[in-house]
Amino acid sequence: MTTRGTGPANDPEPSTPAGSGRGSRVLGNRAVLVSSVSTVAFFAAVALVVALAPGSGLVAERFFSPFHLWQSLRGTPGEPSVLGAFLLNVYIFAISEVLILVFALVIAVVRGIPGPAFFPFRVVAIVYTDVFRGVPLILVLYIIGFGVPGLGIAYFSYLSDVTYGIIALVLVYSAYVAEVYRAGIESVHESQNAAARSLGLSRFQSLRFVVLPQAIRRVIPPLLNDFIGLQKDTALVSVLGSIEAARAAQIYGASQFNYASYVVAALLFVLITIPLARFTDRLIARDKRRRQAGGLA
Template identity: 45%
Template sequence: MTTREGVLETVQPRRSTPSAVLPLAATAIIVVIVAAGSAYFALSGVQSLYGSYGLATALVVTLGSVAAWAPVIPAIRALARARRRSSLMRQDRIVEARHTAALGRESALTSMGYSAAVFLLACLVGFAVTNDGAIARTFLRGSFIAETWGDIAKAFWVNVQVSIGAETLVLVLGLAIAIMRMLPGRAGRPLRAIAILYTDTFRAIPGIIVLYLVGFGLSLAKVPVFKDLPPIWLAIFALTLTYGAYVAEVYRAGLESIHPSQWAAARSLGLSYTMTLRKVIVPQAVRRVIPPLLNDFIGLQKDTALIGVMGVIDAFTQSRLAASSVFNLSPVAVVAIIFVLVTIPQSRFVDRMVEKDQARRRAGSD
């Protein structure tokens, strides 16, 4: 730079002082103590409620207490790095001090993050054992769960059958509706209108109403074929109508995402409109919409719990019967647990597929 006298002057780089770590580390220690204290009170409630289980309860309480104090390790590490940062500052080793301060802040924030998780879990456990364990006894009575688990698991097989049957039909119906909605020209206008009317109508009507109307209406109206179908097939048909509208929109988004040059190239090679769809467009579109399709199927699988309105004895209906006999909602909690065990792995699988698809597209764009 130039001074007022016109002489070039060398500018020394600005030596910023690294932020202090000690206040953040002390805050982390306080947060750890608060979280561990919350865990102590929650686990005390567990001990008083389930103390009759002896060794099992003692083991759970002990492990929980130890785990609640685990975040103190990065907090102590943050304190050590705060002292190290001060020592480096006294030695005028700014670069090393800055690096140590950054590590100290990261350790303190890590401690507070894990302490926050411990606090939230302690709140949930405390809520479950509050009022002398009234919530736990209402929803998680071990004896009722063990007694009804087998019958509910057998009834869940009905939900599995309905979901598989509906998913198979939905794949076909949704693709047909999506193609109808994309038919070109004046000749395809009536079919496009029908496809739009179908998707708008069945996305607007709640699924439970469709199940009720199909389950009882078709039988009351003596509709040929449908009046003689068992309730499980009527349930499959009703869910197919509902989710066919959603899946049709997923397919349409995939079909419209294909670049127009793909259509033009296929038609220039002499392929008909139908052949272009079957050989070129649909295969590419289906690969792109697999993750959202699986998300819709997860929703369909959960909605099979609604088929009880049609008189089908599924897992939820079975759990309600069991709950009414024991005057406790633990059997219904069994159904929730089963759906969680089935649905969460599928959700993680969908997330994994989405990540792979995004990585593939980034690699293709590079």
């Protein structure tokens, strides 16, 4: 153990008084000027290249026509609204995320239980993560979405396409997220567990109150990353026949011969990931501030 001195109280970020983190990152006047000029110049150059491209007029009409942007967003009597269809993506995402968070945690914990009696459980957890991280999501979607109904089992073979889509997403993403959790659990030093057990807490209590809270805090950024991937991959559920945003955009494009609908769908996906990213930043900042300021937050 390298612990020496008075512990972390004296060393982190010497010049940053608690709570002033935002001010310290403000750029000087000259730096602001330079960054503004270079930003404008860069985007002007990009715009110029696009505008001068031989097909730019066609692209502007096919992809950025204000009329079609608006109409595909709203939908028409003949074509589904991309926005309305996007709600299905949000629904799939919201349900899947909760299930993944729970299921992946179970997998990660099971994989970490020591002792010979739990050997078969550990094997199941390992095989599960290996298989579902290895198989492409689209194949899992086909196998679940077309395979399970084919089995003709009561109830399970008569679920909706969306439900099969959610099951496939949960199976695949839980394998990734379980590994993220496991990395977090292993990053918590064994002495924390030893301290908890020494106080008479059981293995489970130590995990629940001491190890997991620290582990999960540390893996919030990579978890977010996986969830942004999940939001995008909800579009793949369309292969089972559900009309979500990407599929709705495709329908619109195919009947109107205009692809503004794809731009609309893309913007919707981007828009929903931004709040998630900012939310995570805030969680991390809050946690850091609270630990440095001592319970004031």
